[in-house]
Amino acid sequence: MIYTGIDNTKKISISYSPLRKEWEFSRREGRKIYVIPSHLSLLRIESTDIKNKYSLRKYLDLEVREKYGDVIWDVEVDEGTMYLAIFRDFDTPEDFFALDLEIFSLARVLRANGKKDGVVLDIGSRKTTYVEVAEGKVVNYRVVLKGGDYIDGIVSESYGIDKGEAEELKKEKGVSDVKVREAVEDILNSIGHNLKGKEILLSGGGSLLKGMDSLFDKVFRNDHCEPQLNSAFGASLKYVYKDKSPSFRKSGLEPSELRKMALVSGIAGLFLILSYTASTFLGGKIIKDIKALEKKEFKEAFPNLPAVSVYSQVKGLISGKERFMLTKKIEKLTEKLRRGVVIYSIEYAEGRLIVRGEADENTVKLMEPKSIKKTPKGKVEFEIEIK
Numbered sequence: 001m002i003y004t005g006i007d008n009t010k011k012i013s014i015s016y017s018p019l020r021k022e023w024e025f026s027r028r029e030g031r032k033i034y035v036i037p038s039h040l041s042l043l044r045i046e047s048t049d050i051k052n053k054y055s056l057r058k059y060l061d062l063e064v065r066e067k068y069g070d071v072i073w074d075v076e077v078d079e080g081t082m083y084l085a086i087f088r089d090f091d092t093p094e095d096f097f098a099l100d101l102e103i104f105s106l107a108r109v110l111r112a113n114g115k116k117d118g119v120v121l122d123i124g125s126r127k128t129t130y131v132e133v134a135e136g137k138v139v140n141y142r143v144v145l146k147g148g149d150y151i152d153g154i155v156s157e158s159y160g161i162d163k164g165e166a167e168e169l170k171k172e173k174g175v176s177d178v179k180v181r182e183a184v185e186d187i188l189n190s191i192g193h194n195l196k197g198k199e200i201l202l203s204g205g206g207s208l209l210k211g212m213d214s215l216f217d218k219v220f221r222n223d224h225c226e227p228q229l230n231s232a233f234g235a236s237l238k239y240v241y242k243d244k245s246p247s248f249r250k251s252g253l254e255p256s257e258l259r260k261m262a263l264v265s266g267i268a269g270l271f272l273i274l275s276y277t278a279s280t281f282l283g284g285k286i287i288k289d290i291k292a293l294e295k296k297e298f299k300e301a302f303p304n305l306p307a308v309s310v311y312s313q314v315k316g317l318i319s320g321k322e323r324f325m326l327t328k329k330i331e332k333l334t335e336k337l338r339r340g341v342v343i344y345s346i347e348y349a350e351g352r353l354i355v356r357g358e359a360d361e362n363t364v365k366l367m368e369p370k371s372i373k374k375t376p377k378g379k380v381e382f383e384i385e386i387k
Contacts, residue, residue, distance in 0.1 A: 002030025123206030174210025
């Protein structure tokens with residue numbers, strides 16, 4: 001699956017295999033996950049006794065409307081902790097697959113660098129965002145409306161020069177200039193958190209200021225991309241490092257559509273197809289992985305139902321018409337597939353059955369794929385689409 005994180009004009013795409021649990025950068029554009037800037041959003045992290053997401057939504061509905069007015073919101077619950085995400089003044093693009101608060105996007109960059117604990121300090125042009133993470137979960141954050149532009153303003157006023165000259169001075173001298181250093185320290189003090197002794201991931205264009213690292217005890221950088229791209233990068237990993245961050249997807253907002261969306265989102269379509277094809281084309285270990293994944297996804301979608309026989313349960317949730325459409329596509333798929341094929345992912349959405357996998361070049365040609373890509377191991381990755 002390909003996911004594209006989008007932060008304003010900045011984009012990063014990754015290709016993720018849920019079976020192999022591996023990701024890599026991709027030049028293709030996939031499902032779009034848009035970043036909601038931290039200064040346009042609010043995240044409430046609180047304890048709750050309500051375990052079901054949809055019951056929690058009903059409980060919070062009146063409070064959110066009375067307290068925050070006309071806002072867009074979503075909520076997730078994780079082991080007794082609720083994450084209530086609210087935003088306004090952000091134009092939601094029509095082609096979004098999911099939305100992601102920048103707070104979560106930045107937190108995920110830590111996970112991508114092998115760290116479950118730490119602090120992200122993102123210094124942009126107009127704001128600075130502090131995110132604290134423990135055991136892979138966001139536990140605290142703060143947004144300060146001061147960034148690179150604020151530093152330019154302080155330097156401009158202090159030296160009696162225009163902002164263009166102030167910016168050049170800032171870039172040339174960095175924190176070695178007394179006024180630049182004072183402005184940066186003022187921003188850090190505004191965060192209201194003690195940074196001494198903490199391991200800090202420096203992010204954002206402002207983190208590239210000369211001498212910035214010297215202001216902290218322990219600093220590291222993201223190995224995967226430039227600091228200006230961290231928010232987009234973190235958003236692209238939303239479905240790689242699952243962190244119970246609200247996604248604002250329709251399937252997460254309308255309990256009455258669970259049955260229909262179970263098929264569309266892939267819970268029904270994916271596992272029905274995998275159960276059908278795995279016994280013929282996949283090895284025993286992959287089948288076990290699929291079954292474990294079946295139960296996990298089923299419990300997330302239907303927390304009040306026991307995952308006894310996932311295949312039969314999900315099949316029972318699909319209407320006759322939907323089952324007929326899917327069966328036809330499965331028949332077409334089995335006509336195309338050949339032995340020796342390794343399947344990475346199968347998804348069913350918007351009436352399309354999409355299969356991605358790997359095989360030798362001659363086998364792939366026989367399947368008439370939509371697209372192919374040669375791998376360093378001499379195999380060919382393919383994508384088959386059945387409409």
